[in-house]
Amino acid sequence: MKSILIALIITALALCGHAAALQNTKEGLIPIPFKGINETIYNKLVFYAKYCAAAYGSRCPKPMGNTLVEQVRDDATGADGMIVRDDRKKEIVVAFRGTSELTDVITDILILLAPLQSPGLGDVGEARVHTGFLASYNSIASDVLRIVEKQLEAHPSYSVVVTGHSLGGALAPLGAISIRAAYPKVPMKLFTYGQPRVGNSAFADYVEAAIGAENIYRAVHAWDGVVTLPPRLIGYEHYFSLYDSSVSRKGRYHLQWQHTLDRDQSASYYVLRAKFVRPQKMSTSEAPNTVDVVNSPEELRTIVQQGYDECAPKYTTWQSSRGIPESVSDNLSRLFAHLKPESSVLELGCGPGVPCTKLLVENELNLTVTAVDISASQICHARELVQSPRVEFVHSDMTKLDYPEATFDAVVAFYSFFHLPKVDQGPMVRKIAKWLKPGGVLLMNMKNEEGDDIVEKWMGVRMFSTGLGVEGNLKMIEEYGEGLDVEAKVIGEKMGLSMQVFFHWIWAVKK
Ligand SMILES: *[C@@H]1O[C@H](CO)[C@@H](O)[C@H](O)[C@H]1NC(C)=O
Ligand SMILES: *[C@@H]1O[C@H](CO)[C@@H](O)[C@H](O)[C@H]1NC(C)=O
Ligand SMILES: CC(=O)N[C@H]1CO[C@H](CO)[C@@H](O)[C@@H]1O
Numbered sequence: 430m431k432s433i434l435i436a437l438i439i440t441a442l443a444l445c446g447h448a449a450a451l452q453n454t455k456e457g458l459i460p461i462p463f464k465g466i467n468e469t470i471y472n473k474l475v476f477y478a479k480y481c482a483a484a485y486g487s488r489c490p491k492p493m494g495n496t497l498v499e500q501v502r503d504d505a506t507g508a509d510g511m512i513v514r515d516d517r518k519k520e521i522v523v524a525f526r527g528t529s530e531l532t533d534v535i536t537d538i539l540i541l542l543a544p545l546q547s548p549g550l551g552d553v554g555e556a557r558v559h560t561g562f563l564a565s566y567n568s569i570a571s572d573v574l575r576i577v578e579k580q581l582e583a584h585p586s587y588s589v590v591v592t593g594h595s596l597g598g599a600l601a602p603l604g605a606i607s608i609r610a611a612y613p614k615v616p617m618k619l620f621t622y623g624q625p626r627v628g629n630s631a632f633a634d635y636v637e638a639a640i641g642a643e644n645i646y647r648a649v650h651a652w653d654g655v656v657t658l659p660p661r662l663i664g665y666e667h668y669f670s671l672y673d674s675s676v677s678r679k680g681r682y683h684l685q686w687q688h689t690l691d692r693d694q695s696a697s698y699y700v701l702r703a704k705f706v707r708p709q710k711m712s713t714s715e716a717p718n719t720v721d722v723v724n725s726p727e728e729l730r731t732i733v734q735q736g737y738d739e740c741a742p743k744y745t746t747w748q749s750s751r752g753i754p755e756s757v758s759d760n761l762s763r764l765f766a767h768l769k770p771e772s773s774v775l776e777l778g779c780g781p782g783v784p785c786t787k788l789l790v791e792n793e794l795n796l797t798v799t800a801v802d803i804s805a806s807q808i809c810h811a812r813e814l815v816q817s818p819r820v821e822f823v824h825s826d827m828t829k830l831d832y833p834e835a836t837f838d839a840v841v842a843f844y845s846f847f848h849l850p851k852v853d854q855g856p857m858v859r860k861i862a863k864w865l866k867p868g869g870v871l872l873m874n875m876k877n878e879e880g881d882d883i884v885e886k887w888m889g890v891r892m893f894s895t896g897l898g899v900e901g902n903l904k905m906i907e908e909y910g911e912g913l914d915v916e917a918k919v920i921g922e923k924m925g926l927s928m929q930v931f932f933h934w935i936w937a938v939k940k
Contacts, residue, residue, distance in 0.1 A: 474648055477522075477620035481594035483742065484511055484526040491806045494739040495522075499576050503568035508600060510569060510593075512576045519587045521580045523573060523604055527595030539564065540659050542629055547603060548574060549610045556635045558628035559599070559659065566603040577608055581615060588616035595655060598624025598647075602636050602668065609639045620646045625658045626665035633668035724883075724893075726850035730803070730826060732883065732893045733848045737780070737804035740888035745781040745810045747888070753784045756874070756920040757843060760934060761785070764839060764872050765792055772838035775864065776800040777827040777873075778845020782811030782820075785843050790817045799837075801827055803848075828853045828860075835866040842873035844932075847894045851881070854897065855909040862910045865939035871910075874932040875902050877919045902933050913937040 483492040491497065495515040502509040509526040539561030545553045547563065548570045581587065589608055593601035598621035605619045619640050624647065637645070645668065659665045724732070737744070768774075772794065779786045779800035786800045800815075801823045802808050808824045823830075827842075828849065840861045849857055861871055876896025883893050897905055899919060906915055915937040921929045 470646075474620065474646060477590065477592045477646075478594070478622055478648075480513065480522055480524040480592050481527070481597060481622055484509070484524040484593070484597060491738040491741070491804075491809075492524075494735045494806075498580060499572075501569045501572040501576070503565075506565040506568040507596075508565040508569045510573060510597070510600070510604070512573070512580065514580060514584070514587075519584070521577055521584070521587050521589050523577065523589065523591045523601075523608070525591075525593035525597035525600040525604065527593065527597040540663070542664055545628065545632060545635070547607050549607050551610065553631075553635055555631035556628060557664075558603070558632050559626075559665075562596075562599045562603065562627055565596075566600045566607075570604075570607055573604055574607060574611055578611065581612060588618070590618045590620065592620040592622075593624070594622040595624065598622055599627050602627055602640075606636060606639045616644075618644045618646065620648070622648045623655055625655050626661070626667050628666070629664045630666040633666045636668040726852050729850045729881075729893045729895075730853075732891055734803045734826070736887070736890040736892045737802070738806045740890045741781065741804065741806035741810055743888050744807070745783070745814070748781055749783050749814070753788070754922045756922055756932065756934060757785065758788075760872055760936065761788060763936070764841070764870060765794060767870055768794055768796065768838055770794045771797065773797045773836065774799070774839045774841060775832075775837045777840065777842040777861075778802055778848065779811055779822070780804075780807045780845075782815035782822075785841070786811060786820065787815045789841070790815055790820045795819065799823060801825055801830060803827065828857055830860070832864045834863050835869075836864045837869060838866055839870045839872065840865060841871075844874060846873050847876040847896055848892075849895070850893075851895055851897065855905050858906055858909040858913075859911065862913050862939060865913075867939055869939045871913065871935065871937040871939070874920075874934045877902075877931045877933040896933075899933055902935070906935065906937065910937060912940045914940055 479493055492511065492513050493515070495513050495517075498512040498514050498521075500509075500511045511524050511526075513522045513524065514520070515522060539559065541560050542557035543560040543563055545556040545558050545563065547567055577589065581589075589612070591601045591605040591608065593599070593604075601619060601621045601624065605617065608615075609617060617640060619636075647667070774789055774796050776786055776789060776798060779802050782800065786798060789796055789798045789800075796819065798820045800811065800820060802811065803824075803826045805824050808822050812822055827845070846854070846857070858871075865871060876894065877899050878896050879898030879901055881893070881895045883891065885891055896902070899917075903915065903917060906913060915935060917933060917935050919931050919933050921931050924930050
């Protein structure tokens with residue numbers, strides 16, 4: 430029943446999209462052929478949209494889990510971009526940031542078309558572009574070219590992807606053609622989202638010829654007015670995109686696009702429009718939610734690190750907005766009651782620093798906190814969210830840490846210990862027991878169930894966790910936690926409206 434309803438809604442949406450497509454082609458209602466796109470393209474569009482979202486966020490060292498090479502910006506023109514290296518895909522990505530005042534930018538006096546002149550460009554014929562966009566791109570053009578050049582020299586086999594949303598989408602083709610002029614042979618793709626028109630039809634010709642229609646992905650939202658600006662009436666023209674090739678470039682096709690580019694969420698807002706089909710959900714046999722874990726411990730650590738790097742913006746938002754679970758606040762209160770002022774606390778797996786690191790640091794006991802996380806992006810968010818001279822953030826795999834005996838009054842690990850591969854758990858507890866001062870406390874929660882889990886879409890990323898089971902946890906702590914006096918309890922915690930998850934809470938005092 431539900432699926433029939435969904436099908437009806439999708440059909441209705443499709444029809445609306447089709448009608449819109451008809452309306453929007455001015456020269457005699459040319460119908461835009463209704464053609465879906467496949468999952469490969471869908472995934473690409475979603476993937477690069479995430480870069481655009483990341484370009485809006487705070488600049489953390491690992492956008493999408495990759496290496497942020499450099500950020501370039503010019504405050505006077507508002508141009509802002511980042512160059513990221515993806516060593517897995519072997520790509521240099523140049524992502525331009527948008528602006529909330531886009532309509533002002535498009536429509537002010539700089540709307541006049543200026544001759545296209547930009548570093549590295551030779552003869553561009555009659556191409557003319559928006560004066561404001563050009564000035565904006567040109568203010569950072571030489572930096573962008575310099576950085577891309579350096580990356581391509583070091584990584585000659587890599588390709589280049591230029592992307593941007595909104596104003597960022599207007600700068601992207603300008604960036605793409607100047608990089609293309611400098612590197613005629615480097616494979617290149619251009620992905621833009623909700624971009625306004627950038628130049629005249631000679632400019633559109635130039636972009637199409639330089640980048641190649643098959644390498645251009647211009648995604649627009651059916652109701653997004655920005656993409657209809659500046660108007661064609663005053664000489665502006667969109668270049669066409671891959672899906673448009675069967676119709677004149679004057680006819681746009683539509684992709685559903687969420688207007689406020691909502692970080693990682695954006696992907697889920699793609700629904701079927703005129704030429705866009707949401708990929709079929711894979712059957713459960715093809716896409717198991719959890720799979721048997723056959724990975725090596727090293728691979729499991731990498732899954733955790735990359736996952737937390739990639740989901741950092743989304744995870745931070747979630748952690749900042751969700752309330753503190755009762756189990757955490759109760760057990761923290763107990764810890765605060767136990768500790769003397771100015772005690773030293775080690776937090777393993779601090780994530781973005783909220784809520785737990787912040788609670789530790791802001792407690793009136795004036796605790797000194799060393800907060801550790803395996804993900805550089807999480808640490809980056811934490812440094813922004815928790816600023817205090819009494820906290821030190823450390824980017825490290827917790828199992829690689831080393832401290833002298835009796836260093837800390839407490840070691841805490843909230844929702845992090847279960848990300849350690851099983852083989853790491855015992856040795857970790859042995860280290861913790863050594864680092865605790867006599868009378869010091871280990872407070873952490875573990876999984877209450879036994880078994881490895883790899884979830885494919887936790888916070889939009891692949892994530893690993895594991896547990897030894899309640900008995901197994903206690904046995905492990907007994908075996909490795911020399912001198913620890915253990916108290917433990919399984920506590921349920923509400924997730925969302927109706928779901929309850931259980932954790933095995935450990936309170937252990939060093940004798
Ligand atoms: C998806 O569509 C594109 C463009 O039509 C095509 O080049 C590509 O081969 C298709 N991929 C698959 C897996 O069908
Ligand atoms: C914590 O530090 C503040 C400021 O230095 C001080 O006023 C306060 O007394 C300290 N609290 C404790 C419990 O030591
Ligand atoms: C191990 C431990 O002390 N756990 C406590 C954590 O807080 C809950 C209340 O939410 C107590 O019931 C547990 O005893």
